[in-house]
Amino acid sequence: MLPKRTDLLISGTYLISMDPDVGDLPCADVLISDGRITDVRPHAPATADHSGATVIDGTGTVTLPGFVDTHWHLWNSLLRGTVGDRPGTDYFTVKRALAPHFELDDFYWAARLGLAEAVSGGITTVHNFDHNVRGPEDADANIRAHLDSGLRGRFSYGPPDSAAPDSPNDLDDLEGLRARWPAAHLDGRLDFGIAVRGPYRTPPEVYEREWATARALGLPITMHCDRCLREEGCRSCGLTRLEELGLLGEDVQIIHAVHAGEQDIRALARTGTRVSLSPMTEMRTMGFPLLTELLDAGVRVSLSLDTLAMPTSADILGHLRAIVSVEAARTGSATVTPRRLLRLATLDGAHDLGLQDVTGSVTPGKRADVVILRSTDINLTPSGDPAEALVYTGQIDNIDTVVADGRVLKRHGRRVLADGEPDPVTMAAAHRDALLRRAAAAGDWRPPATGDTTADPEPATTAQGTGPGPETTAQERSRP
Structure with missing residues (x-):
């Protein structure tokens, strides 16, 4: 197509x-x-x-x-417009309510919507960090969507949404990906990685096996910096512990690291670990990205959108404009210039994904x-x-x-569709509406009244019960 x-x-x-x-x-x-x-x-x-x-x-x-995006949860693109600032519409409440109701075609068209917006914004490479893989068919739907979009990138295989801490990724299927998707089928445009939760969200028997499997298969590893907001007044991401455990390295990409301390940053620099910053979602829910500090320390940094659900858009130039202004106000440093930002969004992103000889x-x-x-x-x-x-x-x-x-x-100025190809925007909108109807019929979703910003509506029920309760960490409520 x-x-x-x-x-x-x-x-x-x-x-x-x-x-x-x-x-x-x-x-x-x-x-x-x-x-x-x-x-x-x-x-x-x-x-x-x-x-x-x-x-x-x-x-x-x-x-x-073309711009390079190094961390994007394509599967939840259908949630844009459902997540918002009204009570009961925060990201985690909505995600946990709707994730169990995704069907295969929803995964496909959610990814196609995100990738279509990538094209519109001049992004030609996307790293799909998929943290709702419920089985091989879900992974395959995402891979087909990426190949059908015409873009380059990586698919990183993660666990199902809200998986139990002692439940590992489907490591057998991680090996099976290469059998189902040989290089000849990938058109030289897609490779595979693994998305892990790491030591602060899974026990040693899980994270040790996931790291060992990834490294045995030669697969790059990506992980959210999970300790960022777990503790009140936290000023450390716990990355020094990951260095001590031998988990950092040039094959590892850390996401966000908003509350990295000086020792954390040194650990990243010593080990050659990469960092993907998502400034628009970070500033909205986590804090200021430490771009200047990371660059000055010699850490390899790239940029990413994170998710359309927050909601955000693929207006990379708008994002760069916000970053340069924030860094000027926050640090007064001359490190972050317009040209440096363009490099972060292109060649540095390619380096992060190991594609510097291919694109960037x-x-x-x-x-x-x-x-x-x-x-x-x-x-x-x-x-x-x-x-x-x-x-x-x-x-x-x-x-x-x-x-x-x-x-x-x-x-x-207009996206080019092949003859007879359905428009991903139209298809995604239809699938999003059907998704909401299924969730509502199951009693897992009840949208708050439009325009009501004061009343706190009854929380949407989820597969785990009601929305985020006392056991939900601040970090979990804040990070996509």
Whole structure:
């Protein structure tokens, strides 16, 4: 169902390559053949060696590598609009009420909705952190959705939502993934990892086995920093303990780490552990991301959306604008600049996922993941440094064209659907409505009255009883 790959020539664009050897080219030609960037050079009005290529006129545009998102819970994209600020609609109450009622097609179309929004926002690589895998069929639905979207990324296999602490991931199926999905079926666009809960949420017999299995299979490990808000006034993520247990390393990605202390950060730097920050959800429910501190310590950092359910959107430029302003106010440091943020959202994200030789910069030989923005739109003119203009005033509406692995997935500001392909937005909306009806019929969901911000409605019941009770930790109530 994907659009076909075609040879492309992006002609006369302002290129921010994110490759130090290529640099910025104020007027560049980028040639793409069979899904690969084959040449980057100063613009030549008469080019003889691009016969048969479709020409994209880059006059008045800026071209970047596609953005890389390193932590996104695609399965709960259907919950956007259901989670909110009204009493009884917090993230965990809604998630726990609705998660048991997901059907296979819901997982598929939830992922397709998130990935469609990724395309709209110029994100060409997504790490799907799936923490509601109830069986092999659920995993397969997510993998099919990712491949059908045309995007690149990783699927990290996690436990079912609200799984008991002593219940491990389905490690047998983790091995089975490679048998069901051989490399030939993945189009070079998807790899696998494992999403774990770690020592602060599971006992040693669980986390030790999960780490050992992941490392035996050569699979990267991702984990939320689970101790962040478990203790009142907490100023440590407990990452030094993970270092002592031998659980940190270059194969590990830690999510959030909002309350990491100085020793935690040193442990991350010593072990080469990566950190994915989700500033929009972190600032909403956890605290300020420690971006400057992590970068100054030499920790490899990347950026992520986290979830559409919070609710958030895939407006990466808007997120970068918020981050640069917050860091200026919070630390006064010159570490976090617009260009540094663009690198975090592209090449550094590729490094986090081990894809730095594949994507993250506009470099000959890499796969063709690029985003083209109109620099003549009113909010981007006049401008000086295009990198500063994109971060300070850029908008998702400026994105004209998105190419992922050589396929044009957005053109002239509109997503491109293959002939006969259902629109993921329409399909996701229908599946979300059906999901709510099933949950309501089972007595597990009763939406609060619209506009009622004072009354505390009867909590939605869940598979575990009512919404978050006294046993729910502050961290669990706050983190997606």
